[in-house]
Amino acid sequence: MAIEKEKLKELYRTMVRIRRFEERVAREFAEGNIPGSVHLYIGEEAVATGAIAHLRKDDYIMSTHRGHGHLIAKGGDPRLMMAELFAKKTGYCLGKGGSMHIASLDIGMLGAAGIVGSGIPIATGAGLSAKLRGTDQVTICFFGDGAANIGRFHEGINLASVWCLPVVFVCENNLWAVSVPTSCSLSVPNVADRAAGYGIPGVVVDGMDVMAVYEAAGEAVARARRGEGPTLIEAKTYRFRGHFEGDAGTYRPKEEVEEWLKRDPVNNFKEKLIKMKVLTEKEAEEIDQAAREEMDEAVKFALESPFPEPEEALKNVYS
Amino acid sequence: MAIEKEKLKELYRTMVRIRRFEERVAREFAEGNIPGSVHLYIGEEAVATGAIAHLRKDDYIMSTHRGHGHLIAKGGDPRLMMAELFAKKTGYCLGKGGSMHIASLDIGMLGAAGIVGSGIPIATGAGLSAKLRGTDQVTICFFGDGAANIGRFHEGINLASVWCLPVVFVCENNLWAVSVPTSCSLSVPNVADRAAGYGIPGVVVDGMDVMAVYEAAGEAVARARRGEGPTLIEAKTYRFRGHFEGDAGTYRPKEEVEEWLKRDPVNNFKEKLIKMKVLTEKEAEEIDQAAREEMDEAVKFALESPFPEPEEALKNVYS
Amino acid sequence: MREINFRQAIGEALDEEMARDPSVFILGEDVGKMGGLMGEIGGLYEKYGVDRVRDTPLSEAAILGAAIGAAITGMRPIARMRFADFLGVAWDEIMNQMTKMKYMFGGKIKMPLTMDALTGAGRRQAAQHSQSIEGMLMSIPGLKIVLPSNAYDAKGLLKTAIRDDNPVIFLEHKMLMWAGPKSQVPEEEYLIPFGQANIVREGGDVTVVATAYMVTRALNAAEKLEKEKGISLEIIDPRTIVPFDKETVLNSVKKTGRIVIFTEECQTGSFAAQVAAIVADEAFDYLDAPVKRVNAPDTPVPYGVVLEDFWMPNEEKLIKAVEEIV
Amino acid sequence: MREINFRQAIGEALDEEMARDPSVFILGEDVGKMGGLMGEIGGLYEKYGVDRVRDTPLSEAAILGAAIGAAITGMRPIARMRFADFLGVAWDEIMNQMTKMKYMFGGKIKMPLTMDALTGAGRRQAAQHSQSIEGMLMSIPGLKIVLPSNAYDAKGLLKTAIRDDNPVIFLEHKMLMWAGPKSQVPEEEYLIPFGQANIVREGGDVTVVATAYMVTRALNAAEKLEKEKGISLEIIDPRTIVPFDKETVLNSVKKTGRIVIFTEECQTGSFAAQVAAIVADEAFDYLDAPVKRVNAPDTPVPYGVVLEDFWMPNEEKLIKAVEEIV
Numbered sequence A, B: 001m002a003i004e005k006e007k008l009k010e011l012y013r014t015m016v017r018i019r020r021f022e023e024r025v026a027r028e029f030a031e032g033n034i035p036g037s038v039h040l041y042i043g044e045e046a047v048a049t050g051a052i053a054h055l056r057k058d059d060y061i062m063s064t065h066r067g068h069g070h071l072i073a074k075g076g077d078p079r080l081m082m083a084e085l086f087a088k089k090t091g092y093c094l095g096k097g098g099s100m101h102i103a104s105l106d107i108g109m110l111g112a113a114g115i116v117g118s119g120i121p122i123a124t125g126a127g128l129s130a131k132l133r134g135t136d137q138v139t140i141c142f143f144g145d146g147a148a149n150i151g152r153f154h155e156g157i158n159l160a161s162v163w164c165l166p167v168v169f170v171c172e173n174n175l176w177a178v179s180v181p182t183s184c185s186l187s188v189p190n191v192a193d194r195a196a197g198y199g200i201p202g203v204v205v206d207g208m209d210v211m212a213v214y215e216a217a218g219e220a221v222a223r224a225r226r227g228e229g230p231t232l233i234e235a236k237t238y239r240f241r242g243h244f245e246g247d248a249g250t251y252r253p254k255e256e257v258e259e260w261l262k263r264d265p266v267n268n269f270k271e272k273l274i275k276m277k278v279l280t281e282k283e284a285e286e287i288d289q290a291a292r293e294e295m296d297e298a299v300k301f302a303l304e305s306p307f308p309e310p311e312e313a314l315k316n317v318y319s
Numbered sequence C, D: 001m002r003e004i005n006f007r008q009a010i011g012e013a014l015d016e017e018m019a020r021d022p023s024v025f026i027l028g029e030d031v032g033k034m035g036g037l038m039g040e041i042g043g044l045y046e047k048y049g050v051d052r053v054r055d056t057p058l059s060e061a062a063i064l065g066a067a068i069g070a071a072i073t074g075m076r077p078i079a080r081m082r083f084a085d086f087l088g089v090a091w092d093e094i095m096n097q098m099t100k101m102k103y104m105f106g107g108k109i110k111m112p113l114t115m116d117a118l119t120g121a122g123r124r125q126a127a128q129h130s131q132s133i134e135g136m137l138m139s140i141p142g143l144k145i146v147l148p149s150n151a152y153d154a155k156g157l158l159k160t161a162i163r164d165d166n167p168v169i170f171l172e173h174k175m176l177m178w179a180g181p182k183s184q185v186p187e188e189e190y191l192i193p194f195g196q197a198n199i200v201r202e203g204g205d206v207t208v209v210a211t212a213y214m215v216t217r218a219l220n221a222a223e224k225l226e227k228e229k230g231i232s233l234e235i236i237d238p239r240t241i242v243p244f245d246k247e248t249v250l251n252s253v254k255k256t257g258r259i260v261i262f263t264e265e266c267q268t269g270s271f272a273a274q275v276a277a278i279v280a281d282e283a284f285d286y287l288d289a290p291v292k293r294v295n296a297p298d299t300p301v302p303y304g305v306v307l308e309d310f311w312m313p314n315e316e317k318l319i320k321a322v323e324e325i326v
């Protein structure tokens, strides 16, 4: 599949923006500006970027505890994200949800999943809703290799298949669920091999290569949009940092980490685009600079925003 | 596989005993001697019989809401079963459990499952226990086609595979989960097709043919006993009565029911054995007569047994 | 006025709300051709079609997960869960998803999702098909809990539940579903608001808070006590556990000075404890006697007639408690 | 005596029990090389090997299901469940299996199964990682619930839990796990029996029942009240929610005539309600003031410092409640 130049640049820009956002979060977390826990997406940018590039604004995504990248790719505003992480009133959720619970229905972000795997049947429900309402909206549901072992993976994907719903399930297989490697949870080579049990396509893709993800997701989204049912895509990827900020990640073999660091999806894509003459060094620099400024601005916005009134804690339990 | 004559007779006897037990339950239920609900195994006798024939007394089975057949095949005493159904003090569970909750650890019956699918991970745990204790005990876990769609199917079988546990999972696919046909819950031809997602053998077998079940289960039990891990066997079968006693079952197409009734696993096996000259008409008659008498005796025992003291309701919550 | 039974009340409420609002749909096991376990929704599948009356695989987490996803994207699902005992297999959907999303997301979504499920003992169904779990459900903020005691209330409350923009669980007591008495019910539409207790019987000596099937038994006991001992019970049926109409109960206690809370749950962790705690705090100065609770013992529900009847709260137990405090 | 913190208490208890009884083993996520989320069981994997310290897939229902199957066939599993909030995905195993099997089967099995899980707020972890669910757990008969408030108790109670032949959930408050003070702990083995409350502080004016991290806060409040107002609190830590040592609480109320129940749960459906209900019944004649509860509001746990601090019960709220009734 030939991808247009502009599209390629856009993919690159999105990846850079995710990377810079996450780096900034790491710093702000270390400085004590962000309470609670954060799980960073660094290393996995190609997955969200390549997949979500096919969605319209009114399409849906269902995210995970490692969800900042998904949200940025879906058009999320880093200022409102950062403010949410800072627990500020101006955040996406008024500072009530934090890193693991950002939703924004107006851009089709249905939420993240603090309980691993919980998003899978919910995404199925969004697909059902689109079908019942007679729209052609597509839902992409992200989840990890760990989540692929929870019961809802089975129930949610099976139901989407049986009802032929417009959902694309994207497993971000970064080889680890915290300290548990896939060798302790998977006795087949690929999570995607499980798709056969639901009678849907199972596709394995290099999750460090945004063009590969883009291509696989393109087919799956088109299939869903045509009403032909769900697909399970497995993107092989890697998280470059600890499971959460503060996790030293010593359970992972050094060599493995080093091997994967070489496959940096952002830098490698930049070099590729430069080689392909889609991008110049200067343009790349500009994109990077813009992203840095955007994230500076986001942090500034978050810092300057007020905290919610304490009484906000009592509101919005019910409609 | 050539099955010994005596074994064949034994298989037949077990099937007849199950059939007669269940017929008697139907009658006693209709007469109001059995409270609550009962789910009968009539039509599916070949599955429990063929599979459990490979087990030793110290092996385990995990049963279902449709569990009387499993228990009889594992050596359960119809008198104690009937007494339990009658809610009598002499029942397997002192009359506290009823049809759906009979367990008897001394013959390796780990319990039935009122919550569909709940037995699957428990069977995995029994397998783990055998492995940890260094025995070669095997566990057979029964469940229905309906149960194959619940999350625990996925979690329990995957864990057994990852840990290479001595468990044989036997799906009794009778095509219906109450009124919901497998066409509404399965988008692949066989439940056994899902085994591939766990890297274990998936075997489809004619569940109306006890010899076929015996053969498939023999391999699976031997594999488990050798420490080579779990197998998923799917036995295609049919329940001849409503989902529970009292269910008219009008949701099932008449032709389908008639078609399957022709495949009666007990009668057909009798004719086969007679043709094979393993059994004479007279022997068959004797077996049948003995089973009838056994079940008469069981009912008599149940009827004559006392109810538990009311205060029994307060006991045995804790050890 | 015509009379309908509890099952018909459920069927009518669902039918009317589906006719009224095309975003309402039903999903669950055996909701289609079978028309529900007791045929209570017979005809809806034929009337509204397979899209709006959806048989599901045996996958409770997916049923509720799908209902959640549909609810936040513009639909109004009704998830029929059969026995409340089965909710354990989809508990995370209840405790962490449907009830928390609105709050976590800063109020920016709606969750118009109704579940219904059978509750209660008395049908000899043993430990996994007989539980009353309102106490467990009650500890989840964000969930509304409806527990009707008769067909009239059931219809009006179920319609309110379906129109509510929050997750609601509607619990149907088996003894009412199978053999409960009929109610007079108007042809015209009516709704019953949440959080309004019903004073089922007025009386001056002891306040009795009773729910679901225990309302029937409380009425029996009241008659007997009135006739035989001249003790007059005021019976209050809260109808919704959450929201709970505490004013009606407190006002009654201010009048009677005495209260017995009469529910079918295991005593520990019960709705009854919650009511007792509220009364012991907010009506303390009016109380003339200990706050009594008559509930089931802290055991699973046993099988069989002898054990289950012993286990269940009944008229005698209520009368005994009342006599202890008058 | 040497001092250890809460995390060390957990690690030592597990180590000692594993050394003592070969049927004890651990399963759960990140129990192996990682040694637990906070390294609290570091070294056990190396010492006892992969068979007895088993990392699992992310499959909570299978973890508990497997623990059940192992428990009824002769093993003594310890299932480490991380955050109590995650129990929802394995709730059926808790509510319908491990706690009911013994009863349903007429007493003919043993279920020696211990779970542990983090509980409580204060670490800015938001709604799905901060809950106190003892009220929800309490409504399940057949489960024992341990809620220690300090490292000494934690060690002795966890060892008792592992030796118990029933399902036990052992809840570790995050504020104690991360930064709780150290306890003096003997080198020698000790056990703490279930169902024996600890009178943490004697006093004559008001009985305060407090659990887990709220014990620390109750002690702070007591000091302040004593110094500034001359009000003397008697603080009781039940240590186990089920079984609950009601005698110690009732005796204290008989002395003080006043009680405040101070726990971190949402108020509705709480352990606090249960205690209040018991006191309002069984110590009614000794009460001189309304039974007060200081708990969290009925909302999910909010994220962030401002909201979470406002949400959590604290010294000021306890002092206010005490002052209302003296």
Ligand SMILES: Cc1ncc(C[n+]2csc(CCOP(=O)(O)OP(=O)(O)O)c2C)c(N)n1
Pocket: A065, A066, A114, A115, A116, A117, A143, A144, A145, A146, A147, A148, A172, A174, A176, A177, A178, A243, D029, D058, D060, D082, D086, D089
């Ligand atoms: C049901 C549940 N179990 C456990 C956890 C704790 N936990 C949070 S993230 C995580 C690992 C998830 O692994 P994976 O799905 O592969 O996602 P990754 O973190 O690798 O992106 C675990 C075990 C949880 N949040 N929810």
Ligand SMILES: Cc1ncc(C[n+]2csc(CCOP(=O)(O)OP(=O)(O)O)c2C)c(N)n1
Pocket: B065, B066, B114, B115, B116, B117, B143, B144, B145, B146, B147, B148, B172, B174, B176, B177, B178, B243, C029, C058, C060, C082, C086, C089
């Ligand atoms: C978790 C759960 N959901 C629903 C039910 C109600 N129920 C009891 S049996 C049954 C059908 C089970 O079908 P299957 O597993 O195929 O077994 P079969 O009855 O056909 O033998 C259903 C839905 C239940 N007991 N537990």
Ligand SMILES: [Mg+2]
Pocket: A144, A145, A146, A172, A173, A174, A175, A176, A177, A178
């Ligand atoms: Mg992972």
Ligand SMILES: [Mg+2]
Pocket: B144, B145, B146, B172, B173, B174, B175, B176, B177, B178
């Ligand atoms: Mg079936």
